Every structure is written in structure tokens, then in C-alpha cells.
Amino acid sequence: MFRWSCLGLAAVVLGILLWMVNDVRVEVKRTSVTVNEHLPHVLANLKTSTDAVAKLAEDFKNLRNLAGVGAAGASRDGSLVAYADSMLDYLETQKGARIGLDKLVGSGLKDLEPIDDWLRGARKEALLLTFLVKSKKDVLERLCKNKFGSKFYIAPAAGEPMPLLDFVRKHHPDSAGL
Numbered sequence: 001m002f003r004w005s006c007l008g009l010a011a012v013v014l015g016i017l018l019w020m021v022n023d024v025r026v027e028v029k030r031t032s033v034t035v036n037e038h039l040p041h042v043l044a045n046l047k048t049s050t051d052a053v054a055k056l057a058e059d060f061k062n063l064r065n066l067a068g069v070g071a072a073g074a075s076r077d078g079s080l081v082a083y084a085d086s087m088l089d090y091l092e093t094q095k096g097a098r099i100g101l102d103k104l105v106g107s108g109l110k111d112l113e114p115i116d117d118w119l120r121g122a123r124k125e126a127l128l129l130t131f132l133v134k135s136k137k138d139v140l141e142r143l144c145k146n147k148f149g150s151k152f153y154i155a156p157a158a159g160e161p162m163p164l165l166d167f168v169r170k171h172h173p174d175s176a177g178l
Helices: 002-066 080-092 115-132 136-143 164-171
Strands: 098-102 109-114 152-155
Touching: 080 115, 080 136, 080 164, 098 115, 109 115, 109 152, 115 136, 136 164, 152 164
Parallel strands: none
Antiparallel strands: 098 109, 098 152
8 A cells, every 4th residue: 555655646746747847848948939039139239239339439449549549650649639728728717808809890809708608619619629630739720710710819807909819829838839
């Protein structure tokens, strides 16, 4: 009797094990179908993402080379950014000064704005110029003119208005020889 009950118990345990193995087999089969169904789409997205990252890396490398920070032997002057920042920092110390343009008709200056307001735009332009020009002199000359080529004038808090280019060359040490 004991023998038969052990055999019955073994059969039940074997049945439960076979049921569990079959359940795992069915789940693996269902998962494989899902993975096989979505895998091509996932791989296509991965390839697209990888291509986009590679293009961004190449663009970043080109920008670094253009700015003079990249490859050895690059012909760009890496000090342009430091020079532009130094010059604009100096102008920022001119509290109470205003920047404007010379009137074409009549005398005096027009479109005068506080130097702090002018500097906000000039800093953005200086960043762009450091990528476009090749020398400190070019940075200086381009920052001292508006987009139409008209000279900017500075009206210091105390003193007579003068062309911004002349003012910077006269007072900013790094610009004296440019």
C-alpha cells in the first residue's frame, strides 16, 4: 500500500513538473513571437539613432575645428574668443555710456542705447564672429560696425562721443595695435 501511495505521489509531482515545463515552454514561445515581431522595428530605430549621433559627432568635430579647438595644426586662432570676451568685458566697465550711430542728416547720434543693452547683442554677434573671422582685428572691426557697415559711436558718461573703434583701440590694451 505504501508503495502505491509513493507511486501516486511521484506521478502527481511528475505531472506538476511537466505542467510547469510546458508553461515555461509556451511563455518562451509567446515571447519569441513578440520579440521577432518587434525586433526589426527596434533595430531600424537603433540604426537611425546611431546615424544621428554619428552626424552630430561629426558636426561637433567640425565646429571645434572651425573654432580652432580641434585637430592639431588647425589654422584658426583659438584666442579670438578670449579677445572678444576681453574687449566686451572692458566695454561693460563703461557705466553710463551709450552706443549709437552717427546721423546721416544733421548732427549728433541716433538710436542711442545703454551700453549694457548693446552688449547683449554684441556678445551673441562676437560668438558668431569667432567662427567666421580669422583675426582679432577682424573681430574688432566687425563688432564696431552694424550689419549695414555703419560705424558705432560711443558716448561715454563723461566726454565727447567718438567712433567705437577708435575708443576701443585707445583704451583697451589688447586692441591698441590692431
